[in-house]
Amino acid sequence: MPKKRAYLQNKKLNHLAEGVVHNFNNLLSVIVSRATLLKTKVEDSHILSDLNIIQKAAQEASHVLRRLQKPRSKKSHVFGKKEWINLNELLSEVIEMTDPHFKNAIRLSLQFGMIPKIFVWATALREVFMNIILNAVDALSQNKEGVIIVQTEVQGKHLKISISDNGIGMSEATVKQLFKPYFTTKGQRGTGLGLMASYDIIQKHKGVLEVQSTPGMGATFIISLPLPKNCTQKKLQKIPVTAKRIMLVDDEKDYRESTAEFLSLEGYEVEQAQDAQEALQKLNHQKFDLILSDVKMPKLSGCELAQHVKSRHKGTKIILISGFGEPLNHTKMKALNIDGWLQKPCLFEDIAEVIRKTCH
Incomplete structure (x- = not known):
């Protein structure tokens, strides 16, 4: 009986979660559609940039919701759509989206190398970079001369992305726990799901996510993604439409x-x-x-x-x-x-x- 009761309770919670996700997705659809329409009606480049951020943030929120429903799922649809993208451009977008969180004392250094486009789940990687950068901002909350360095480069057959900060750093014991579910260094403010999800996303790309840190000396998150053997992009074919x-x-x-x-x-x-x-x-x-x-x-x-x-x-x-x-x-x-x-x-x-x- 206790097992059956637990099963029924879990079923009810799953049904409730599905309803919440459905309602949020309906609201996010309105945000995405209105932002897209506004983009056709304005010419100011600053406003267009802001609308792009709103649109992408709403899409990102939808994919995060989907992954929260099945946090350890390896199914491709949970990660969004795969596309050819330059990670320098993706990182620049993430910087724009996280900009309101930056304190005046934080200096940002972008050291982008010459890198090829790669075929990835861009929305999922955007979530990874956002998690790491916001964690870096949080680690610099007590630092009056905070620095975040974002680097990209090609190393052999891999694309390497590193995000470093000169914040409070972490012990070896903490680093070992970082990617475990519900582990957090933020107390009640943290969920312990962000870095776990980030680790799963990088694994899905057949990549590696590792951390180097020393207490009081900051932290560096290093992501290594395999470069495709044949870096050729398929051209989309325009299909004629018969519906009127x-x-x-x-x-x-x-x-x-x-x-x-x-x-x-x-x-x-x-x-x-x-x-x-x-x-x-x-x-x-x-x-x-x-x-x-x-x-x-x-x-x-x-x-x-x-x-x-x-x-x-x-x-x-x-x-x-x-x-x-x-x-x-x-x-x-x-x-x-x-x-x-x-x-x-x-x-x-x-x-x-x-x-x-x-x-x-």
Whole structure:
């Protein structure tokens, strides 16, 4: 009985966590979509830079939430999307995002070497660098002449990134505990999950994360990532689009309106519906090439909407967008009778790409 009670309690907590993640992802979707739209309406470079930071921070928050649901998961979808990127540029973005945390007494030294682009989970690595830099800032809280040095260089077949500070440092015993779950040097302010997640992310990249530190002499975090054998980047092929009329179904008004505005700017004719029932009513009188629908909605879900659409409007494609759950493979999509799947918050570029692939 105690085991069964514990199992049921754990199931309830998991269900609650899924609901919280879903609600947060819906809110983050509004932030991402509004920031993206604002970028099309302003020309000031400083404002555009701030909007980029807002957009990336919201995306990062979504991936962190996903990893917190399954903190030791090695599944690729938990780490975001893989892409070719120059880590000097990624580190510069992280510096911009963490800038408000820097004290006036902290001096930052960027010593970037000539490095090639590598194929990585950029969002996940952004989280790693952010964790390490914010830890360095925290270690310098009592230092009147704090310095953080960020270096990148190629060493043989590896790309080396080191982040050093001249803060309080750590003992050998502390360093050995750093990457263990729930171990923290920050007392009640720390969760003990940041460096554990960072270690897992670097391992996923087949890299190495190590720490060198002496009490009173600061600390250096060293990341070594393998360089690809053939550093060639694939060019994205532009796929012609056949869809013209799209119905967007979502009970979150702000997200629905901003996404509809983007799709209109892309040249689509967009009709909006606030729930699945309204969508079905519109389908009785109008023809659509594609339906883009949220999954969790009152009365009728996106999955139920998909069943109705496929049984009565066979030529209409349907893509579902979900605030929770794992990405679906082709078999699961076929079982649900849908043509595409996205996870919130997603960039407008991601939506456009899935539409192109679905309607090609």
